[in-house]
Amino acid sequence: MAGDMSMPRRAFLGGVTALGAMSGLRMPAHAAVSPSVANLPARSNVVIRNAYVMTMEPSQPDLPNGDLHVDNGLIVDVGTGLAAPGAQVIDGRGFIVMPGLIDTHWHMWTTLLRNMSGDDRAHGYFPMTTALGKVYTPRDMYYGTLLSSAEALHSGITTVHNWCHNVMSYEHAVEDLRAMQETGLRGRFSYGPARSTPLTQPFSVADLERMHGDWASLSNEGLLTLGIAWRGVQAALPNAEGKMELRPLSPDMYRVEYEAARRLGLPVSVHLNSTKFDKGHIIALHKLGYVFDGLQVIHAINTSPEEMDILAAAGASVSISPASEMRIGFGLPKVAEYLDHKVNLALSVDTTPLTGNADMFGIMKLAQNLENGRSESEFKLPARKVVELATIEGAKALGLAERTGSLKKGKRADVIMVSTREVNIGPFTEPAYMLVDSAQASNVDTVLVDGRILKRNGKLTAIDVGKLMDEASAATQSIKQRANWK
Ligand SMILES: [Zn+2]
Numbered sequence: 232m233a234g235d236m237s238m239p240r241r242a243f244l245g246g247v248t249a250l251g252a253m254s255g256l257r258m259p260a261h262a263a264v265s266p267s268v269a270n271l272p273a274r275s276n277v278v279i280r281n282a283y284v285m286t287m288e289p290s291q292p293d294l295p296n297g298d299l300h301v302d303n304g305l306i307v308d309v310g311t312g313l314a315a316p317g318a319q320v321i322d323g324r325g326f327i328v329m330p331g332l333i334d335t336h337w338h339m340w341t342t343l344l345r346n347m348s349g350d351d352r353a354h355g356y357f358p359m360t361t362a363l364g365k366v367y368t369p370r371d372m373y374y375g376t377l378l379s380s381a382e383a384l385h386s387g388i389t390t391v392h393n394w395c396h397n398v399m400s401y402e403h404a405v406e407d408l409r410a411m412q413e414t415g416l417r418g419r420f421s422y423g424p425a426r427s428t429p430l431t432q433p434f435s436v437a438d439l440e441r442m443h444g445d446w447a448s449l450s451n452e453g454l455l456t457l458g459i460a461w462r463g464v465q466a467a468l469p470n471a472e473g474k475m476e477l478r479p480l481s482p483d484m485y486r487v488e489y490e491a492a493r494r495l496g497l498p499v500s501v502h503l504n505s506t507k508f509d510k511g512h513i514i515a516l517h518k519l520g521y522v523f524d525g526l527q528v529i530h531a532i533n534t535s536p537e538e539m540d541i542l543a544a545a546g547a548s549v550s551i552s553p554a555s556e557m558r559i560g561f562g563l564p565k566v567a568e569y570l571d572h573k574v575n576l577a578l579s580v581d582t583t584p585l586t587g588n589a590d591m592f593g594i595m596k597l598a599q600n601l602e603n604g605r606s607e608s609e610f611k612l613p614a615r616k617v618v619e620l621a622t623i624e625g626a627k628a629l630g631l632a633e634r635t636g637s638l639k640k641g642k643r644a645d646v647i648m649v650s651t652r653e654v655n656i657g658p659f660t661e662p663a664y665m666l667v668d669s670a671q672a673s674n675v676d677t678v679l680v681d682g683r684i685l686k687r688n689g690k691l692t693a694i695d696v697g698k699l700m701d702e703a704s705a706a707t708q709s710i711k712q713r714a715n716w717k
Contacts, residue, residue, distance in 0.1 A: 263413045264373060264406075267698035271415045274682035276302040278315035279648065282323025283662055286638040287330050287622045293662065299328055301644040304682035309638050325652045326676060327662050329618075330637050331389025331417075331645035332591040333625025335550040336500065336529050336579035339379035339393045340364075340372045340407055343707045344584045348558075356559055356585055359716075364397045364426035366713040369406035372397065374706040376410035381694045382589045383416060386672035389645040389680045390625065390635055391416055392527075392550075392579070394460045394500060396423040401438045405449075412451040414694065415680050417645060419629055421500050423460025430466060430480055433487040443495045454681055456630070458498040458525075461488055464515050467508035475508040479515075489521060498525035498630060500550075504538070505530040506561050513538035522547055527628060529579070532562045539572035548628035549574055552581035553597040559585055566602040566620075567611055577628040578621050592670040595621050599667055614663040648677035650689075 263269070277300075284297030286309060298313040299306065307315070344363055348356040367375075376393065383391055393411060398404045408420050422442060424434040439459065442449065446457055464485045470476045492499045499521075503512035510533045516522050517538075524546035531538075531549050542549065551564035569576045578598060580589045595617045602612040626636025635645045649670055651659045656669040678686035685692055710716075 264370075264409065265377060265413075265699070265702055267695045267702060268377070268413050269693045269695075271413075271693055272683050272685070274302075274304045274644075275679070275684055276318045277321055277679075277684070278313060278318040279321045279323040279326075279328055279646075280313075282326045282328040282648065283651075283659075284309060284323075284638065285327060285329040285618070285662060287619065288637045288639050289623070297328070298323075299638060299646065301646065301679060301682050304644055306638060306640055306642050306644050306646075308640055321648075321677070323648065325659075326648040326650055327666065328638070328646060328648050329666075330622045330626075330635065331647050331678065331680065332387050332621050333390040333577065333629070333631075333636060334383065334388050334580050334589070334591065335392045335527070335548075335577040335625050335628045336394050336552060336581060337379065337391050337589070338396060338582045339391065339410075340367065340375035340395060340397050342379040342382070342583045343371060343375040343703060343710060346584070346587065348584045356582070360582075360584065361426045363710050363714050363716055365399075366710055367397055367399065367403070369400065369402040371706050371710055372403045372407040373410050374703050376407045377414065378699060378703045379583070379589065380410050380414035380416050381691060381696065381699055382583075382672075384414065384678050384680070384685050384691055384694070385675065386589050386591055387647040387649070387675035387678055388580075388589065388591055389417055389647070389678065390629065390631065391418040392458075392500070392629055393418055393420045394423070394529075395421060396460050397426045398423055398434060398438070399425040399427075401435070401441065404438065404442060408449060408455070411455055412449070415451075415454070415683055415685055417454045417631070417635060417643070417680055419456045419458050419498070421458040421460040421498075424462065430462065431484055433484045436487060436491045439491055440495065443497070452681075456498075458500060459488060459492040461485070461492070461499050461501045463501040463503050463512055464519065464521075465509070465512055467506060475506075477508060477510070498527065499523075500527040500529065502529040503531060504528070504533040505556075507533055509533065511535075511538075513541055517541050525630070529581075530556060530561060530564065532556065532564050534565065536568075536572065539569060539574055543573045546575070549576050550579045550628060551576065551598070552579040552586070552594070553601055554586040554594055555581035557597070557601070563601050563605060564598075566598055567606065570616070575624060575627050576620055577625040588672070590672045591621055592666065592672065592674075595667045614661075614667040617667050618663055644679050644682040646677075646679040647675055650674050650676045 279299045284294040300315040522545045526547040623636040626632040
C-alpha cells in the first residue's frame with residue numbers, strides 16, 4: 232500500500248509548493264496532500280470587542296460587554312476596554328465568545344462511512360465498519376480524518392481526541408495524523424489496533440515506540456499529543472448459541488499494550504461497561520492496578536457506584552457520547568450520577584456513521600434532555616454545567632486544562648464566536664441556555680485554534696469544502712467497491 236501512495240503525493244506536493252510560493256504563505260511542516268487544504272494561516276494579533284464573553288473559568292462571572300485579545304497563539308488578556316494597540320479588531324456585538332468546544336473521543340477515520348450504519352443486523356455499525364475498515368488505504372484514513380477535522384472546525388470543536396482503531400500499518404497511523412496536522416486542530420492521537428486485529432493479538436508496540444520517538448516532528452508544534460486506544464481486559468462476545476457473554480481477554484494482548492503505554496508515559500483510553508453484557512470492567516482494571524489519572528473510560532453506562540468512586544479517587548475520566556450511545560442502543564448514559572461522585576466527565580462525538588454529524592451543541596442538548604427526562608425533573612442538569620462538560624471538563628479529561636478549555640490570560644487561544652442573531656437562536660436572552668437549547672454548528676461564525684483564524688464569517692478559511700467533498704466522495708465510492716459492500 233505504501234507503494235501506491237508515493238506517486239500521487241509527490242505530484243500533489245509540487246502543486247502545493249508552487250501555490251505556497253506564489254501566495255507568500257509560510258509553508259507548514261507537512262505540506263498538504265489534498266488540494267482542498269491550504270497552508271495554515273499565520274497566528275493572528277486580534278482583539279474581539281464588545282462581545283458577550285463566557286470565560287468558563289471556575290467562579291468567574293461572564294463579561295456581558297467583554298474584549299478578548301489574542302496574539303501569537305496566546306490569550307494576551309480578557310476583560311473590558313482592553314488597549315490592544317496594533318491588533319486587528321473584530322466586532323463582537325451580537326456574539327457569544329467562549330472557549331472552543333472539546334471532543335474527548337472520536338473515531339475520525341470513520342466519517343467516510345457516514346450514514347452507512349444500516350437498520351438490519353448485517354449492515355449494523357460494527358459489521359459495516361469492520362468490513363469497510365479492512366480495505367482502507369492510508370489515503371482513506373487521511374480523507375476520513377480530514378473530513379472529520381473540517382467538520383470539527385465548522386462546529387466550533389477546537390480540540391479532538393482522535394481514537395484511531397484502524398491502524399493497519401504505520402503509514403495508516405501517520406496519514407490519519409497528517410489530517411490533524413494540516414487542519415491545525417489541537418488534540419490527542421490515540422494509537423490503536425486495526426479493526427480486524429484479533430482480540431488475542433496486541434497492536435505493533437514497535438510502531439507505537441517509533442511514533443513516540445518521532446513525536447517532536449509529528450506534534451505540529453505541540454498542538455498534538457499521543458496516547459493509546461486500548462481494548463481493555465474483558466469483552467462481551469457472542470457464544471456458540473449467539474448469546475452475548477462476558478469473557479476475559481488475553482493478557483498477551485492487554486498487558487503488552489497497557490505496559491507499553493505506561494513505559495512511554497502515555498495516557499490510556501478504553502471503551503467499557505458499554506452495554507448490559509459488559510459490567511465490572513473498572514473493578515477488573517482496579518484489581519490489576521490499572522486505574523490511574525491518565526486513564527479515560529468511554530461510554531461506561533453500566534458502571535456501579537463503587538466503580539465511580541474508584542475512578543474519582545484515581546483522577547481517571549469518563550467520556551460519554553449520548554448521540555451514538557442512544558443511536559446504537561447501548562442505553563442511556565449517566566451524567567448526574569458521575570457528577571455526584573465527583574468524576575471528571577466529558578462529552579464526545581464517537582463516530583459519525585452513528586451520530587450523523589459532529590454537532591457538539593446537539594450533543595450538549597441530548598446530555599441535558601436525557602438526564603432531565605430520566606430524573607423527571609426540568610431542573611436536574613443546569614445548562615451551564617453542560618457547557619462546562621464540553622469545555623473545561625473536556626480539557627481536564629485530555630490533560631490539557633493548562634492550555635485550553637477556558638479563556639484565561641496565558642492559555643493558548645482556542646476561541647469560538649457564536650452568532651446570536653440568527654433565526655434559530657435569537658433573541659438574546661440567557662447565554663448558557665442559548666448554547667444548550669438553541670445553538671447549532673451553523674451558528675459558529677468564527678473559530679480560532681492556537682491563535683489561527685480557521686473559520687471566519689461562517690466559512691472555513693483554509694479548507695475548500697467543495698473540493699474536499701469531491702475527494703471524500705470518491706474515496707467512499709472506492710472503499711465500497713473494493714469491499715464489495717452492498
Ligand atoms: Zn467509540
